Amino acid sequence: MAKRAKSRTSARSKSRAGRSNNKKNSSPSIWRRLFKFGWYASLLIAVGIAGYLVYLDRTITKTFEGRRWSVPAQVYAQPLELYPGAQITADSLQTELQRLGYRADADLRTSGTYKYRSGELQIYLREFHFMERKREAQRISLRFDDSSIRDISNARGQVPLVRLDPATIGSFFPTHGEDRLILTPDEVPPLLGQGLKAIEDRNFDKHIGFSIRGIIRAFVVNLRAGETQQGGSTLTQQLVKSYFLDNRQTIERKLKEVAMAFILDARFTKDDLLTAYVNEIFLGQNGTRAIHGFGLGAQFYFNKPLTELDPDEIATLISIIRGPSYYNPFRHPQRALERRNRILTTLHRDNLIDQATLELAIGQPLGVVASPTSGGAYYPAFMDKVRSELSELYDRDSLSSEGLRVFTTIQPYRQERAQQALSSSLNSLEKARQIETGKLQGAAIIADSQTGEIVALVGGRKGRVDGFNRALSAQRSVGSLIKPVVFLSALENGLHLASIVPDEPITITPDNGQPWTPKNFDGQYRGELPLVRALAQSLNLATVHLGTQIGLETIQDRFEHLIGRPAQNPYPSFLLGAESLAPIEMLRLYGNFASGGFRTEPKAVIAVLNDRGEPLSHHPFELEQTVSLENVAAINRALEIVMAKGTGRSSPYARRGIAGKTGTSNDNRDSWFAGFDNRYVSVVWIGRDDNKITGLTGSTGALQVWNAMNTSSDLEPLQHPAAGELVEVEFETGRRAKASCAEVVRIPVPDLLDLPIKPGCGIKTPMKDRLRRWFSNAN
Amino acid sequence: MPTNATIRSMKLRQRSFYAILLFVSACGTNPYNPDIVESESSSAPIERDTQDTPEPPASNTAQATNTLLASADAASTTGDHSRAINYLERAVRMDPRNPNIWIKLSRAYLQNDELLNATRHARKAIALAAGDDLTTRTAWLTLADIKEAEGNLNEAKSLRRRWSARG
Numbered sequence: 001m002a003k004r005a006k007s008r009t010s011a012r013s014k015s016r017a018g019r020s021n022n023k024k025n026s027s028p029s030i031w032r033r034l035f036k037f038g039w040y041a042s043l044l045i046a047v048g049i050a051g052y053l054v055y056l057d058r059t060i061t062k063t064f065e066g067r068r069w070s071v072p073a074q075v076y077a078q079p080l081e082l083y084p085g086a087q088i089t090a091d092s093l094q095t096e097l098q099r100l101g102y103r104a105d106a107d108l109r110t111s112g113t114y115k116y117r118s119g120e121l122q123i124y125l126r127e128f129h130f131m132e133r134k135r136e137a138q139r140i141s142l143r144f145d146d147s148s149i150r151d152i153s154n155a156r157g158q159v160p161l162v163r164l165d166p167a168t169i170g171s172f173f174p175t176h177g178e179d180r181l182i183l184t185p186d187e188v189p190p191l192l193g194q195g196l197k198a199i200e201d202r203n204f205d206k207h208i209g210f211s212i213r214g215i216i217r218a219f220v221v222n223l224r225a226g227e228t229q230q231g232g233s234t235l236t237q238q239l240v241k242s243y244f245l246d247n248r249q250t251i252e253r254k255l256k257e258v259a260m261a262f263i264l265d266a267r268f269t270k271d272d273l274l275t276a277y278v279n280e281i282f283l284g285q286n287g288t289r290a291i292h293g294f295g296l297g298a299q300f301y302f303n304k305p306l307t308e309l310d311p312d313e314i315a316t317l318i319s320i321i322r323g324p325s326y327y328n329p330f331r332h333p334q335r336a337l338e339r340r341n342r343i344l345t346t347l348h349r350d351n352l353i354d355q356a357t358l359e360l361a362i363g364q365p366l367g368v369v370a371s372p373t374s375g376g377a378y379y380p381a382f383m384d385k386v387r388s389e390l391s392e393l394y395d396r397d398s399l400s401s402e403g404l405r406v407f408t409t410i411q412p413y414r415q416e417r418a419q420q421a422l423s424s425s426l427n428s429l430e431k432a433r434q435i436e437t438g439k440l441q442g443a444a445i446i447a448d449s450q451t452g453e454i455v456a457l458v459g460g461r462k463g464r465v466d467g468f469n470r471a472l473s474a475q476r477s478v479g480s481l482i483k484p485v486v487f488l489s490a491l492e493n494g495l496h497l498a499s500i501v502p503d504e505p506i507t508i509t510p511d512n513g514q515p516w517t518p519k520n521f522d523g524q525y526r527g528e529l530p531l532v533r534a535l536a537q538s539l540n541l542a543t544v545h546l547g548t549q550i551g552l553e554t555i556q557d558r559f560e561h562l563i564g565r566p567a568q569n570p571y572p573s574f575l576l577g578a579e580s581l582a583p584i585e586m587l588r589l590y591g592n593f594a595s596g597g598f599r600t601e602p603k604a605v606i607a608v609l610n611d612r613g614e615p616l617s618h619h620p621f622e623l624e625q626t627v628s629l630e631n632v633a634a635i636n637r638a639l640e641i642v643m644a645k646g647t648g649r650s651s652p653y654a655r656r657g658i659a660g661k662t663g664t665s666n667d668n669r670d671s672w673f674a675g676f677d678n679r680y681v682s683v684v685w686i687g688r689d690d691n692k693i694t695g696l697t698g699s700t701g702a703l704q705v706w707n708a709m710n711t712s713s714d715l716e717p718l719q720h721p722a723a724g725e726l727v728e729v730e731f732e733t734g735r736r737a738k739a740s741c742a743e744v745v746r747i748p749v750p751d752l753l754d755l756p757i758k759p760g761c762g763i764k765t766p767m768k769d770r771l772r773r774w775f776s777n778a779n
Numbered sequence: 780m781p782t783n784a785t786i787r788s789m790k791l792r793q794r795s796f797y798a799i800l801l802f803v804s805a806c807g808t809n810p811y812n813p814d815i816v817e818s819e820s821s822s823a824p825i826e827r828d829t830q831d832t833p834e835p836p837a838s839n840t841a842q843a844t845n846t847l848l849a850s851a852d853a854a855s856t857t858g859d860h861s862r863a864i865n866y867l868e869r870a871v872r873m874d875p876r877n878p879n880i881w882i883k884l885s886r887a888y889l890q891n892d893e894l895l896n897a898t899r900h901a902r903k904a905i906a907l908a909a910g911d912d913l914t915t916r917t918a919w920l921t922l923a924d925i926k927e928a929e930g931n932l933n934e935a936k937s938l939r940r941r942w943s944a945r946g
Contacts, residue, residue, distance in 0.1 A: 078872075081843065081869075081872075081873060083840065083842065083843035083873075084839075084842060084843075085839030085840065085842070085843075086839070086840075086843075087839075131865050132850070132854075132862055132865045132866060132869075148839070160842050160843055160845075160846040161842075161843040161846045161847065448872070448875060449875075450871070450875035450876060450903075450907075451868075451871060451872065451875055453872070596906055596907070597906060598902075598903060598906070606868070607865070615861060618861060618864065618865075620864075620868075620888075620893075620896050621868070621871070621899075621900070622899075623899050623900075623902075623903055624899060624902075625902050625903075625906065629906055629909055678876070679875070719876070
């Protein structure tokens with residue numbers, strides 16, 4: 001047993017010894033293997049990391065390069081032309097300068113400033129690259145007469161003509177809503193670059209894209225707090241986050257961020273990275289538009305270029321970076337102000353600003369424009385038109401990245417006045433007629449009558465909200481606004497404004513339709529009357545009689561020619577405006593009259609330049625003669641009488657040489673007005689989006705908006721160069737008469753002898769004419 | 780179709796008309812009754828309140844537009860017609876009813892070989908020039924040049940024959 005036991009012990013010890021020997025024998029091989037494995041693994045990991053870095057490098061460097069200079073197209077308004085004789089007061093010009101972000105400065109130190117003293121307005125104009133040439137920054141001086149500019153001079157003498165720089169009214173940022181104004185390194189103010197480093201990343205010039213110390217410090221702080229309190233990110237890391245990553249706080253994402261920052265730092269100079277940061281960093285949100293970069297930030301918060309910002313304003317922008325929402329200077333001005341002042345103190349401590357500058361800057365208010373929606377120029381409805389014109393020539397990518405410069409026709413002060421007129425008129429109408437608040441909607445467009453260039457386009461009662469653009473897209477029944485087409489066709493088919501038409505009951509049964517018995521708005525009949533009165537009083541029965549006499553087909557052909565598309569409604573109800581048009585189409589229709597007989601395409605874009613200022617496309621005035629001069633002069637004269645004596649007579653400008661027409665669709669669902677003076681043609685529509693009844697006529701609704709859009713001094717009486725001699729006829733009957741014996745209107749009539757004479761007015765036909773009539777009758 | 784007899788009768792009546800007219804005039808009778816001659820003094824224009832309607836401002840843009848026309852000429856001289864067009868459009872914006880600017884714009888398009896635009900702008904100039912014989916003539920002769928550039932020589936010739944003889 002003991003032997004067995006011994007033997008077992010011996011066997012065990014042998015076995016142990018054997019194992020021990022084995023171990024001794026195999027040890028170098030295992031280590032070698034382990035070492036080998038470790039080496040390969042490390043190599044693999046290193047290759048993996050290197051591969052990943054190469055992959056990252058390729059991806060991000062390309063994206064970074066592509067995006068660094070990716071600039072959305074900038075869109076400019078029409079600049080204000082200044083010249084001796086221009087109708088503008090010193091006050092209005094200063095308002096215009098403020099709109100452009102110019103500020104009063106008694107020393108006129110930098111461009112973008114002005115001063116007004118003893119009747120003289122001095123402006124330090126900014127440099128701007130216009131379509132034709134670059135205008136250098138320069139000081140000009142203007143003197144005024146009562147309501148116009150007397151003279152303009154600069155350092156070299158008298159100036160016959162000079163422009164303000166145009167307002168930037170928007171840009172074509174990509175679909176993810178980022179907008180930016182890209183700056184080159186030279187355009188970044190030194191204080192901004194140094195300030196960013198002082199506040200956000202003191203070791204920016206030394207680190208390799210990330211800072212281990214910073215990350216550890218942030219880790220400790222966050223661990224103690226039990227939540228994320230510190231980011232520990234360098235400027236480069238912040239840039240990486242903004243360019244390539246989302247906001248998740250995971251280890252994996254952090255490692256990726258560090259790797260990317262490392263690559264960018266290795267690839268690009270510190271200057272490049274700082275400039276990219278200045279152009280990229282998120283500074284706030286304006287509706288769907290994200291404000292990226294200090295260039296756009298300066299415009300958005302201060303309505304002026306970055307180069308014109310004072311130290312306190314630069315500090316405000318820097319303060320926003322940490323929390324664009326938390327430090328939003330509009331919503332939390334006190335919080336933003338305190339942070340701005342802390343930043344100013346740091347800048348001073350770092351010797352970036354001197355004591356005097358610090359004191360001056362701390363004493364300044366925040367100075368942001370009143371609210372992000374009231375400041376700056378942002379006209380989404382007009383931009384829709386610009387976008388639609390450009391989409392024919394440019395793809396979305398070009399518009400959002402190639403830095404195109406788009407020059408447009410809008411005149412901001414007219415646009416804002418039109419928007420204000422529409423919004424306030426709708427409020428008053430709702431109150432006065434007890435319509436549910438906010439239910440009335442409207443649209444308005446104003447264009448230069450000779451060139452078709454749109455100077456204002458209002459798509460709804462809220463001008464700064466993107467949404468359904470009624471000016472371009474609302475197809476609404478036009479009512480009596482169609483009537484001038486019927487009357488024009490009558491003139492073109494041998495009738496004149498004093499020709500007689502019956503205003504009597506009529507029933508029409510179309511071939512494949514129901515009998516139709518139209519009525520006048522008041523249910524009355526007026527018997528025989530002249531065309532001019534039928535149009536002025538917008539009489540339905542007279543119009544239908546006239547239309548039937550001329551022929552619906554003839555009239556619809558005319559409509560198609562004038563508007564560029566066929567009529568949709570094949571029935572006689574077309575004659576009374578049972579046809580839908582968008583306000584912009586209505587503008588095109590009335591443009592034929594306002595222009596003096598040319599179909600004049602309403603347009604918004606003048607030209608597009610590339611980022612080097614070279615022309616890419618020019619968009620000429622589009623016009624084609626559609627109406628003879630005589631006939632258009634006659635129609636315009638009749639439309640002037642509509643205002644003076646007819647449905648437009650309630651307007652305070654009714655007798656100011658304005659031509660216009662009111663329109664109301666069935667059951668007062670749509671209220672229209674189209675009108676023009678010698679310069680501008682306007683169309684206004686009011687109705688409800690749900691197409692319910694508003695109770696408004698053209699005269700009680702849309703005309704009120706038009707009234708509010710205009711001022712007496714703006715309106716220029718219409719000229720009728722081709723109207724020839726005007727004849728006085730009785731408004732009621734169309735017979736020749738005099739003001740002393742009848743209520744008369746003065747109209748062009750091709751042949752006096754066609755007109756009967758009102759007895760008792762002392763009008764005799766001269767012998768010559770009597771003889772001529774006798775002979776022509778005899779023929 | 781009128782018969783020969785009708786035509787003879789018309790001619791006879793026309794001659795008689797002129798003969799009688801001559802006779803009446805020779806008798807020293809004024810054939811025009813002042814009563815029916817259109818007179819501004821008979822009443823104020825009915826549809827406008829003249830007393831408070833400002834007159835259309837006199838062309839206070841002349842100096843400014845002339846500056847632009849000179850710049851356009853300079854650009855054209857160097858062959859930069861696109862730039863000239865930009866200057867001229869700017870002038871049109873300031874004085875949109877001035878036919879002379881439209882004529883220049885039409886010519887700039889002609890020089891830039893944009894004949895459709897040249898034609899449209901010339902037509903516009905013709906319309907705006909109504910009542911001004913000299914400008915009307917210049918506008919039509921511009922259109923004649925455009926017709927020639929289009930290769931429509933007969934129409935160009937006919938327009939020149941018609942409009943060169945005037946003025």
